[in-house]
Amino acid sequence: MQTEKVIEHIVGWLKDYATNAGVNGFVIGISGGIDSAVTSTLCAKTGLDLLCIEMPIHQAASHVTRAQEHISFLKSNFSNVTDIRVDLTPVFEEFKTEVSLDGNQATVDMALANTRARLRMTTLYYYAGLKGLLVAGTGNKVEDFGVGFYTKYGDGGVDLSPIADLMKSEVYELGQFLNVPNSIMKAAPSDGLFGDSRSDEDQIGASYPELEWAMKVIEEGKTISDFEGRKREVLKIYNRYNNSNKHKMDPIPICEIPSDLK
Incomplete structure (x- = not known):
């Protein structure tokens, strides 16, 4: 960079x-x-x-x-x-x-x-x-x-x-x-939201270098089946957070009204 x-x-x-x-x-x-x-x-x-x-x-x-x-x-x-x-x-x-x-x-x-x-x-x-x-x-x-x-x-x-x-x-x-x-x-x-010493890694279960790796290999089109051991576990963690937090990262859903109902 x-x-x-x-x-x-x-x-x-x-x-x-x-x-x-x-x-x-x-x-x-x-x-x-x-x-x-x-x-x-x-x-x-x-x-x-x-x-x-x-x-x-x-x-x-x-x-x-x-x-x-x-x-x-x-x-x-x-x-x-x-x-x-x-x-x-x-x-x-x-x-x-x-x-x-x-x-x-x-x-x-x-x-x-x-x-x-x-x-x-x-x-x-x-x-x-x-x-x-x-x-x-x-x-x-x-x-x-x-x-x-x-x-x-x-x-x-x-x-x-x-x-x-x-x-x-x-x-x-x-x-x-x-x-x-x-x-x-x-x-x-650490996000500091709990008033104690817990780190982001403590909460997520993976370090930022591991999460960056996961983000990169998924962008490359690879899947969990391509890996074993810790790498497989990190991808599971990444995917779990990515899926459960889509509501934050995607635009707010809008209920579109069909034109024939307006």
Whole structure:
């Protein structure tokens, strides 16, 4: 990958899109992970306004520390970057008092994890509207179009996606070139939606390099029957997530009314 030219292309695309949309710049949630770090740095390089928002909800201390380190890095290198911290923990806890928490615990936990992402989306759009900004998405290609590992109308609710055509490994390449803090480069990817130390790999059952491999061989027309052992298991995992998350990756179904009924 021609890393420097890819960076220049994305930065130019971001700047052109924002200018044509008549907005002041971008707003982005900073999680302490590689995707938000790279995306926010690319947005900062446009020279347009960039508002970075921390939105902790019972967040792991390591996530908070990495997020703050990255924001400090951005502010020391780009004069167009500002930041704000919105503690959503009280909002989340109040929400829990108004809804039913009965039922299977794993199902409740997942519903609440997705609620965290949707509270953050709401916060980003509040400030986007307030300051005339676009919400920049942080999803990469394998998450957005491979396994659908994001929350519908949560971190999937964005105005534009600068790195959605890049594999996770390519995002790391950009991060290295952009001097993203080493603590973020080395951290295990995690969505941080459960308030504990579980990683994306813990949840999915496969690493991002494995998922990228699966996405590639499926695009080449290969099937599970072509492989054995761990590779076969990875393809099963990939296919399971890809199939169950189609509702996120495909356009919303529309019930088309036959012309003779109108």
